[in-house]
Amino acid sequence: MSNAESRKQAATLRHSQIRAKAPRLEPEDQPRFVADVMLGKLAKWLRIAGFDVLYSNRFTDDELLSLSAAEGRILLSRDTRLLVRRSVRHFIFLESDRIQDQLRQVFCATATVQIPALLARCLACNEILSEISREEVRARVPPYVFRTQNSFKLCPRCRKIYWAGTHRQSVMRILEKLL
Numbered sequence: 001m002s003n004a005e006s007r008k009q010a011a012t013l014r015h016s017q018i019r020a021k022a023p024r025l026e027p028e029d030q031p032r033f034v035a036d037v038m039l040g041k042l043a044k045w046l047r048i049a050g051f052d053v054l055y056s057n058r059f060t061d062d063e064l065l066s067l068s069a070a071e072g073r074i075l076l077s078r079d080t081r082l083l084v085r086r087s088v089r090h091f092i093f094l095e096s097d098r099i100q101d102q103l104r105q106v107f108c109a110t111a112t113v114q115i116p117a118l119l120a121r122c123l124a125c126n127e128i129l130s131e132i133s134r135e136e137v138r139a140r141v142p143p144y145v146f147r148t149q150n151s152f153k154l155c156p157r158c159r160k161i162y163w164a165g166t167h168r169q170s171v172m173r174i175l176e177k178l179l
């Protein structure tokens with residue numbers, strides 16, 4: 001057997017081992033996640049929807065596992081070498097690399113029927129956004145935005161300012177279609 005063939009066979013075996021041990025997740029009010037390095041886009045979309053998702057492209061496999069275990073976070077991963085490990089029990093194996101499929105799979109596996117909260121979390125650092133008055137942001141947002149938006153939020157960690165904007169409706173439609 002060629003190297004390529006035996007690698008493929010090993011990968012297929014890992015896939016079936018992972019599918020066999022995939023847990024039925026306990027329903028949780030607001031599931032929290034930790035995502036592997038391949039899932040930056042999924043992490044961002046889940047944060048848009050208001051979920052608590054830890055993500056860093058610097059997390060090692062061991063860090064992912066200890067965050068998942070210590071904080072009761074569901075491990076989101078596409079990495080079969082990681083998921084096949086015996087200690088990995090609380091996970092969702094994302095088989096597709098399409099973001100719509102991934103979101104649908106997460107919503108389905110966690111029995112999510114409603115988006116927790118749009119525009120509640122910083123997309124860059126996962127912090128819960130806090131209220132900030134219009135006056136306080138005047139010098140920090142474009143004039144057009146200041147004129148047309150009534151409410152603003154602030155990330156307490158990175159100080160980024162968020163507002164609802166015009167794409168809010170379309171984001172909501174995309175997410176609701178996947179529920």
Ligand SMILES: [Zn+2]
Nearest residue numbers: 122125155158
């Ligand atoms: Zn932030």
